[in-house]
Amino acid sequence: MKVSPFVLRLSSLAAATALAACSPEQTSLTSPADPALAAAPQAAVARGPEFVPGEVIVRFRPGASSASRGEIMRLANAQVGEKIVTAAMRGRGDSEGITVLRTSMNVPDAIASLKAHADVEYAEPNWVYTTDATSNDTYYTNNSLWGMAAGNGSGAVTAWTNNKQNCGAVYIGIIDEGYMYTHPDLAANAAKNPIEAAGRAGVDDDGNGLVDDIYGWDFAGNNSTVFDGVGDDHGTHVAGTIGGVGANGTGVAGVCWSVKLMNAKFLGSTGGTTANAVKAVDYFTNLKTRQGLNIAATSNSWGGGGFSQALADAITRANTAGILFVAAAGNSTLDCNISACYPANYPQDNVISVASITSTGGISSFSNFGATTIDIGAPGSGIWSTVPVSSKGKVAAGYASYNGTSMATPHVSGAVAMYKAANPLATAAQIKAAILNAATPTASLSGKTLTGGRLNVAGF
Numbered sequence: 001m002k003v004s005p006f007v008l009r010l011s012s013l014a015a016a017t018a019l020a021a022c023s024p025e026q027t028s029l030t031s032p033a034d035p036a037l038a039a040a041p042q043a044a045v046a047r048g049p050e051f052v053p054g055e056v057i058v059r060f061r062p063g064a065s066s067a068s069r070g071e072i073m074r075l076a077n078a079q080v081g082e083k084i085v086t087a088a089m090r091g092r093g094d095s096e097g098i099t100v101l102r103t104s105m106n107v108p109d110a111i112a113s114l115k116a117h118a119d120v121e122y123a124e125p126n127w128v129y130t131t132d133a134t135s136n137d138t139y140y141t142n143n144s145l146w147g148m149a150a151g152n153g154s155g156a157v158t159a160w161t162n163n164k165q166n167c168g169a170v171y172i173g174i175i176d177e178g179y180m181y182t183h184p185d186l187a188a189n190a191a192k193n194p195i196e197a198a199g200r201a202g203v204d205d206d207g208n209g210l211v212d213d214i215y216g217w218d219f220a221g222n223n224s225t226v227f228d229g230v231g232d233d234h235g236t237h238v239a240g241t242i243g244g245v246g247a248n249g250t251g252v253a254g255v256c257w258s259v260k261l262m263n264a265k266f267l268g269s270t271g272g273t274t275a276n277a278v279k280a281v282d283y284f285t286n287l288k289t290r291q292g293l294n295i296a297a298t299s300n301s302w303g304g305g306g307f308s309q310a311l312a313d314a315i316t317r318a319n320t321a322g323i324l325f326v327a328a329a330g331n332s333t334l335d336c337n338i339s340a341c342y343p344a345n346y347p348q349d350n351v352i353s354v355a356s357i358t359s360t361g362g363i364s365s366f367s368n369f370g371a372t373t374i375d376i377g378a379p380g381s382g383i384w385s386t387v388p389v390s391s392k393g394k395v396a397a398g399y400a401s402y403n404g405t406s407m408a409t410p411h412v413s414g415a416v417a418m419y420k421a422a423n424p425l426a427t428a429a430q431i432k433a434a435i436l437n438a439a440t441p442t443a444s445l446s447g448k449t450l451t452g453g454r455l456n457v458a459g460f
Ligand code: CA
Pocket: 196, 203, 204, 205, 206, 207, 208, 209, 210, 211, 212, 213
C-alpha cells in the first residue's frame, strides 16, 4: 500500500489509485491490518512497493527469553535488521522498543508466523511512504495567499490585524521531507535544538542518541543534514505555510510569522518507512519531555499504508507529552469512514485530521473526507509557499503553488501555534477543541468532516 505526501501533482492519479486500496476492512486499532496485508502483494506488483520487501516490524514481549527470541526468528527465517529503542520509549521505561526483522520469507507469511508466537506482541509491515514530488509552478505571484485571507481562507489575515501573528515561543515539528532552513522567508524561524546548538561538534550533547541534531534530524539519511536540496520542496512548502516570515517585504507569510520550526525528515527521495516515522514522532516527544521545548504540534502531510501499532504507540507517546499530531486526510477522494486513512484515522485524542478546500469554499476534488474520521477543512488548492529551486546549477530560494491536503494540514499546524502562543497554558486537548469549535460551518464539508467546517483562526 502506497503512502505519500499529500500534495497533488501530475502523478497524483497513480497515488490516488494506490491509496484507494487502503485497508477497507480496517475498523479497529487493536486488530492487525490483515485485509490490507492480504491485498498488498498484488498491489505491490502493480504499483511498486508499499512496504519494504523482506522487512517486518515486530515487538517482542518485554522479558521474552533469548531462547524464545531465537525461536521466533527461526519461525520467520529472520535476522535482526535494527532494534529501535528511541529516547522517548526509554523515557517511558520501555527498553524493548521495536525491532525491524529482515526475513527471507514473503512479508505476509512472515507476519502470520510471527503473530502465532506468544512472545510477539505484534508484527506488521514496514510500510513505505513515498514522495512523488514535482512542482506545478514556480512563479511567485503577489496577492495569491488566499489561504491566509478571510472569506474561504483561514482568516489568518484577520488574526494578524488582531496582533496574533507572533508565535515565537511555540515550536512546531515538521515531520516530512527536509526543509530549506536557509530560505530567506524561513531562516528567521528556523529553530535550533538549544543544547546541540550550544554544544560541541561531533558530540551528542543532549544525549538523545543523535549527534549534532541542530535543525532536527534526517531519519531517511540518518544524518544531521535535514535539508538536502530541491527534492525537499514538499517539506519546504509545508514550512512556509506554517511559519513563513511575515512583513519582511518578500515572498509569502505563514500563519505564524515567528513560530519556531524544527524538522524530522523521514521522507527521502525514495520515500519513508514506518520505522523512520516512529523515530520522527518520538524525536519531538523526547525534545519536549527531556528538554522542555514548547512543542505544540507536529505537522504530518503524508500518509497511506495500513494500520501500524508501532506508529499508533508513537502517537500515543506524543499525546502523553501534550503534542498534537496534525495529519492530512489524503488526496484520493476517499471516505475515510469507510476506507481507513492513516495516519488521519488514528483515534488518539491528539490527532487533528485535515481535509482540503478550494478558494471558493468547495471541498477540493482530490480531498479525502470522513464524517467522523476527518476533523476539519483548510485551504489546500492553489497554495503558494516557499520551495527550493534550481538556479544556474545551484539551489536557490523560490516560491510555488501546490495543491493537496498536504497544503491544508500546515494551515492547521500554524493555527495550533497561534492559539498556543496566545494561550500559553492551554493543553493539547484545549487547543484542539478551540480550533474545532471555531470552525466556520461550510456546506461542502457538512457531513464530510466532524466539524462540518473550515479552519477559522480569527474565531478563537
Ligand atoms: Ca543529539
